[in-house]
Amino acid sequence: MRTVIFSHQTSGQLAYKSANTPKARKNEVVVKIIASSLNPHDWKYHNSLRFITKIPLFTWDFKLGHDLAGVVVEVGSNVKQYKPGDEVYSMALKPGAFSEYAAIDQRMVAKKPQTLSFVEAGSIPMISLTALQFFKMADLQSGEQVLINGGSGGVGHVAIQIAKAKGAHVTTVCSSRNTELVQSLGADAVIDYTQEDVYQCGKRFDVVFDTIGNMTLRQSKPILKGNGRFLATTPNATVVANAVLSQLLVTEQNQDGNGNCPA
Numbered sequence: 001m002r003t004v005i006f007s008h009q010t011s012g013q014l015a016y017k018s019a020n021t022p023k024a025r026k027n028e029v030v031v032k033i034i035a036s037s038l039n040p041h042d043w044k045y046h047n048s049l050r051f052i053t054k055i056p057l058f059t060w061d062f063k064l065g066h067d068l069a070g071v072v073v074e075v076g077s078n079v080k081q082y083k084p085g086d087e088v089y090s091m092a093l094k095p096g097a098f099s100e101y102a103a104i105d106q107r108m109v110a111k112k113p114q115t116l117s118f119v120e121a122g123s124i125p126m127i128s129l130t131a132l133q134f135f136k137m138a139d140l141q142s143g144e145q146v147l148i149n150g151g152s153g154g155v156g157h158v159a160i161q162i163a164k165a166k167g168a169h170v171t172t173v174c175s176s177r178n179t180e181l182v183q184s185l186g187a188d189a190v191i192d193y194t195q196e197d198v199y200q201c202g203k204r205f206d207v208v209f210d211t212i213g214n215m216t217l218r219q220s221k222p223i224l225k226g227n228g229r230f231l232a233t234t235p236n237a238t239v240v241a242n243a244v245l246s247q248l249l250v251t252e253q254n255q256d257g258n259g260n261c262p263a
Contacts, residue, residue: 001018001019001020001021001099001100001101002016002017002018002019002099002100003016003017003019003063003096003098003099003100004016004017004063004064004065004098004099005017005061005062005063006046006049006050006053006061006062006064007053007059007060007061007062008053008054008055008056008058008059009059010053011053011054012050012053012054014046014064017061019099021100021101022101022102022103023074023103024074024075024076024079024103025076025103026076026077026078026079027076027078027079027105027106027107028075028076028079028103028104028105028106029072029074029075029076029079029082029088029103029104029106029109030072030073030074030075030101030102030103030104031068031070031071031072031073031088031090031101031102031103031104031109032070032071032072032073032100032101033068033069033070033097033099033100033101033102033122034069034070034071034118034122035068035069035070035117035118035119035121035122035123036065036067036068036069036097036098036122037065037067037122037123037126038064038065039066039067039126039127039154040154040234041066041126042064042065042066042095045064045095046062046064049062062095063094063095063096063098063099064095064096064097064098065092065095065096065097065098065099066091066092066093066095066097066125066126067089067090067091067092067097067122067123067124067125067126068089068090068092068097068102068122068125069087069088069089069090069112069118069119069121069122070087070088070089070118070122071085071086071087071088072084072085072086072087072088073101075106076106078106079106081106082106082109082111086111087111087112087118088109088110088111088112089109089110089112089116089121089122089124089125090104090108090109090110090125091108091125091126091129092104092108093105093108124158127154127155127158128158128162130155130158130233131155131156131158131159131162132162134159134209134231134233135159135162135163135166135207135209137231138207138209138229138231139229140163140166140168140206140207141166141167141168141206142166142167142168143167143168143169144168144169144206144207145168145169145171145203145204145205145206145207145225146163146168146169146170146171146205146206146207146208146209147171147172147173147198147203147205147207147208147209147223148160148163148170148171148172148173148187148209148211149172149173149198149208149209149210149211149212149214149215150172150173150174150210150211150212151170151172151173151174151178151182151185151187151190151211152172152174152175152178152181152182153211153212154211155211155233156172156174156211156212157181157182157185159209159211160172160182160185160186160187161185161186163186164185164186168207169188169189170186170187170188170189171187171188171189171190171191171201171203171205172187172189172190172191173190173191173193173198174190174191174192174193175192175193175194176192176194176195179192198215198223199219199220199222199223201223203223204223204224204225204228205223205224205225205228206225206227206228206229207228207229207230207231208220208223208224208228208229208230208231209231210230210231210232210233210234211233211234212234213232213233213234215230215232217230
């Protein structure tokens with residue numbers, strides 16, 4: 001089979017390479033891949049490792065791709081839920097979806113809905129699981145006010161739909177050209193970042209979900225409610241530092257003079 005790799009031999013550039021078709025271990029299924037998708041994680045992973053490929057000592061191949069959709073061609077001895085011929089989609093735990101075949105842990109596979117094409121199914125696992133996991137961490141409740149920064153992006157456009165399904169009131173930030181799109185997905189209010197400063201919107205939210213990476217917890221304090229939660233899919237050093245500092249300040253404020261938290 002062919003797979004996409006980058007290595008010292010390819011000078012860090014993506015290239016096709018011939019490889020053996022994988023065999024299913026006892027808890028795996030082998031999928032003939034029909035569609036896959038490129039996520040920000042993939043190009044960031046590639047960029048972060050390209051410097052290693054310049055070192056002759058490191059000769060191994062790096063693979064890319066996690067999202068995929070295709071048809072099962074082989075199952076392991078412990079796999080009972082799937083059989084050859086099943087149409088499935090998956091977010092593989094390890095990169096390698098930019099290949100003709102992949103062996104995947106059965107826990108990371110689901111049957112493809114008949115209403116989705118292979119291309120559609122192969123484009124949604126990572127962004128959907130990301131949005132769902134972040135809202136689970138935030139313990140999003142029905143009736144809460146949510147701000148989604150980047151509502152027309154990959155994670156953002158799924159986050160709008162999940163938040164609405166959970167009964168939240170959704171405000172999203174995007175450009176005017178995408179207003180119609182986010183409204184069609186369920187957004188209740190739209191802030192055009194080219195015309196309005198989100199920090200001056202006059203609203204306070206239970207959850208601020210930054211899918212872009214240009215907001216911080218400290219900046220978001222004026223638009224967060226007292227028990228508000230700040231989420232960021234791509235936290236930079238400033239976001240992490242501000243989160244730690246804010247937590248330390250909250251802890252200090254909640255302690256008495258002896259360093260003990262009040263009962």
